Amino acid sequence: MKNWYLYALVFISGAAVLAVEILGTRILGPFYGVSLFLWSALITVTLAALSVGYAIGGRWADRGPRLARLCYLLAVAGIWLLFIPIVRRPVLFIAEPFGLRFAVLLATFILFAPPLTLLGMVSPYAIRLKALDLSEVGRTAGDLYAISTIGSVLAALATGFVLIPSVGVNRLTFLIGAVLIVTAVLGLLKDRAWKTAAAAVLVLLVAVPVALANSAGERADPESGLLAVEQSPYAEIRVLDIDGVRHLLIDGGIHTLVNRLTWTSYFPYVAVTELAREYFERPGRMLLLGLGGGTIAKNYSRAGWAVDAVEIDPVVVDLAREYFGFTASDANVYEIDGREFLIRSNEIYDVIIVDAFGSSSIPFHLITRESFGLVADHLQADGVLMVNVESLGWEDRTIKSVTATLLEHFSHVLALPTTAVPDEFGNVIVLASNRVLEVPADLQDMTRTRGHWLNNNYLRRAWDKRFIPDPRQGFVLTDDLNPIDVWSEEVNFVARKDLHDYFGANGRSW
Numbered sequence: 238m239k240n241w242y243l244y245a246l247v248f249i250s251g252a253a254v255l256a257v258e259i260l261g262t263r264i265l266g267p268f269y270g271v272s273l274f275l276w277s278a279l280i281t282v283t284l285a286a287l288s289v290g291y292a293i294g295g296r297w298a299d300r301g302p303r304l305a306r307l308c309y310l311l312a313v314a315g316i317w318l319l320f321i322p323i324v325r326r327p328v329l330f331i332a333e334p335f336g337l338r339f340a341v342l343l344a345t346f347i348l349f350a351p352p353l354t355l356l357g358m359v360s361p362y363a364i365r366l367k368a369l370d371l372s373e374v375g376r377t378a379g380d381l382y383a384i385s386t387i388g389s390v391l392a393a394l395a396t397g398f399v400l401i402p403s404v405g406v407n408r409l410t411f412l413i414g415a416v417l418i419v420t421a422v423l424g425l426l427k428d429r430a431w432k433t434a435a436a437a438v439l440v441l442l443v444a445v446p447v448a449l450a451n452s453a454g455e456r457a458d459p460e461s462g463l464l465a466v467e468q469s470p471y472a473e474i475r476v477l478d479i480d481g482v483r484h485l486l487i488d489g490g491i492h493t494l495v496n497r498l499t500w501t502s503y504f505p506y507v508a509v510t511e512l513a514r515e516y517f518e519r520p521g522r523m524l525l526l527g528l529g530g531g532t533i534a535k536n537y538s539r540a541g542w543a544v545d546a547v548e549i550d551p552v553v554v555d556l557a558r559e560y561f562g563f564t565a566s567d568a569n570v571y572e573i574d575g576r577e578f579l580i581r582s583n584e585i586y587d588v589i590i591v592d593a594f595g596s597s598s599i600p601f602h603l604i605t606r607e608s609f610g611l612v613a614d615h616l617q618a619d620g621v622l623m624v625n626v627e628s629l630g631w632e633d634r635t636i637k638s639v640t641a642t643l644l645e646h647f648s649h650v651l652a653l654p655t656t657a658v659p660d661e662f663g664n665v666i667v668l669a670s671n672r673v674l675e676v677p678a679d680l681q682d683m684t685r686t687r688g689h690w691l692n693n694n695y696l697r698r699a700w701d702k703r704f705i706p707d708p709r710q711g712f713v714l715t716d717d718l719n720p721i722d723v724w725s726e727e728v729n730f731v732a733r734k735d736l737h738d739y740f741g742a743n744g745r746s747w
Contacts, residue, residue, distance in 0.1 A: 249420050250359040251385030252392035258283050259396045263406040267473050267489035267747035269341050270729050273722040278345040286350045290357020298365035307362045308424035314355040315417030322407040337730045401468050463745045469552035476560045485530045489747045493530030500562045502532045505655035505695035506664035513588040513621045524586045526575040527593030531563030544568035547578045579611035591624045598725030605714045606645050613646040622669040627728050630660040635724050637711030643669040652706050653699040662731045
């Protein structure tokens with residue numbers, strides 16, 4: 238047995254482990270959101286499966302090490318990976334009744350524990366094959382684990398930076414499975430296990446076409462309303478039409494919801510963001526952090542405002558232009574992280590709106606004392622900041638802590654809830670400024686020249702229910718201490734349940 242094959246086998250198995258772990262975020266993220274709990278579930282299952290694999294693999298190797306038996310591990314792991322995209326949907330529905338947190342763990346275990354356990358068995362089995370006597374066991378183990386780890390490092394970089402955006406999740410999963418099977422077949426031929434090698438080739442020839450035929454969920458299907466499916470470096474992004482309503486979905490969460498003929502938003506909070514214009518006698522400059530489908534940018538631009546929009550994901554920008562009527566005249570778009578833009582830019586604005594959401598929460602680095610300090614540096618002395626927050630009711634601890642954090646830089650904070658009752662899940666717009674945030678009575682009467690803002694039901698309701706959150710019941714969020722991801726998981730739990738009910742079981746949204 239030549240060393241190169243064993244080294245190649247260990248390298249490929251190590252690469253597959255990290256690739257599968259990263260792919261897990263895209264396989265499960267559109268259904269559950271890419272949250273702290275999803276990452277925790279993936280890491281937990283990966284480490285547990287590898288631990289079991291190490292223990293079993295070492296014992297199995299001691300019972301009579303043969304190259305063919307090692308190849309069986311790769312072949313079965315590869316076959317399992319081929320069918321993950323096919324069985325994903327039924328597994329998700331089996332797990333869903335157990336509640337979001339346990340469902341994430343259960344689905345992760347069912348889909349990924351078996352192949353990861355098999356891949357974990359490879360290294361100790363390979364060491365047993367490679368070590369000819371006790372005097373070289375240490376060096377052999379070190380060399381093989383180093384090669385396996387190098388494979389993991391390169392796979393992690395390639396999967397996240399290149400392969401997912403360019404190949405797609407399903408096809409990449411199939412490709413990894415196929416590579417494992419081909420590697421196993423080469424080893425079986427080398428060990429003269431002709432029948433087993435032929436069986437593996439047969440499985441590959443049958444399974445790959447079946448698997449590829451079931452990859453349609455990764456492609457657009459305009460007849461069903463699924464207009465676009467894109468894998469960006471940051472998320473899975475979809476454009477979906479349902480009964481005349483166009484949706485922009487990022488990892489399965491709705492980020493834009495508009496009438497596909499008029500581009501009017503159905504999100505109440507979008508109407509509420511128009512209030513900031515009422516604090517100024519004439520149109521000024523607005524900065525939007527988080528473009529989405531571009532609805533807020535368009536609303537301000539068409540009211541005569543000069544708009545700069547910051548969006549980290551270029552795919553979101555492209556889809557906003559192609560499917561949501563967003564044009565170059567609506568805003569100057571900067572494809573960069575919001576906080577990085579604030580650090581680099583010297584521009585000053587009258588209004589800044591933070592409407593940046595990941596899969597399940599506001600990115601933590603955009604909602605800290607340090608980040609709001611950068612925002613304050615870019616506002617006029619009488620400028621207004623608006624922060625869109627999803628919460629479980631008006632008195633959510635996130636609202637109170639955002640208020641406490643904003644008061645580190647602004648003298649006035651006001652909350653505008655978009656839900657009808659205080660304990661509902663929904664959006665709360667938090668305003669902050671160094672000016673008084675009450676709209677003067679004379680402005681309220683100027684509906685003909687000021688955009689009829691009182692005639693907007695969503696905006697009027699939010700204004701009538703405005704309140705000042707109690708910052709004493711929250712605490713200041715900082716770069717050093719910020720539990721927003723943990724708090725947001727409770728919101729994500731409710732949001733994902735609502736999303737699953739809203740979209741049903743057709744799978745177009747994920």
